[in-house]
Amino acid sequence: MNSTSQYLSGHGIRPSVQRLAIMHYLWNNRTHPTADEIFEALRKQIPTLSKTTVYNTLKLFVDQGAAMYIGIDEKNARFDGFVEPHAHFRCKKCGKIIDLDINIERFLPNNFNGMIEESYFYLKGLCADCKNTI
Amino acid sequence: MNSTSQYLSGHGIRPSVQRLAIMHYLWNNRTHPTADEIFEALRKQIPTLSKTTVYNTLKLFVDQGAAMYIGIDEKNARFDGFVEPHAHFRCKKCGKIIDLDINIERFLPNNFNGMIEESYFYLKGLCADCKNTI
């Protein structure tokens, strides 16, 4: 029983080999990967892995609050294994997605009368690396 | 030369019949419609309208800053003809999208060193109507 197992169990998710691998991948790759990137990376370790399972698992993680869905990229869904409230920045040149330590919910006085259950804050521009390159 | 024409011209967009109709629709229907909803509504007035033109036009509007892309709905892109900074709330039950008069950029001191060009603030929960219904 390692910490990943405990984390999943704590979110009501049975820890299978595939689920552990995906959660582990999200924790070790804070790049906000797409389902396909996760699939391509993990099929090396788990050759029988299917993309359906990756999609199923990510949906399960999000539903159970074990991972966060990120809709900043218009093309693909992206995922973050870090679920504390924070914002995301996407570079318009290199496409990199960066975590920003901003808890936006603090800016919503009285949570709009308790109406709000989820909040997403997306920012776009040029990252420091791309800004200094011509 | 009406105000819609002037608005489009002011954004570097030549006012064609189709473009005027789409801009007009966005202004008169603050429901944050999808491309398909716009297409279905306007084909009644413009029977030859094609969905490609709707997509082309919406992309042009967004690129030229005449309309705003809204990525709050994971299934479809949505659009808003009102481009002043504001946030969006989506009801998790009825799917309705509501404008919120919150200018999030004010919460970013010094605009993160000028890195940020665009910001999107999405909120989800139950709207007042759905909250009072069982």
Next chain:
DNA sequence: TTCACTGCAAATCATTTGCAAGGCC
């Protein structure tokens, strides 16, 4: 005449669904 705009048809591609086999409790 040229070039932007439109629209049809086909292609793309991320995601979902149906379903059968395997595995865990």
Next chain:
DNA sequence: GGCCTTGCAAATGATTTGCAGTGAA
């Protein structure tokens, strides 16, 4: 045994692309 999980194959559906016809400057 029964339910949960997995994975293959096929379907779905929003959006994009190729391309030819039309029209405006």
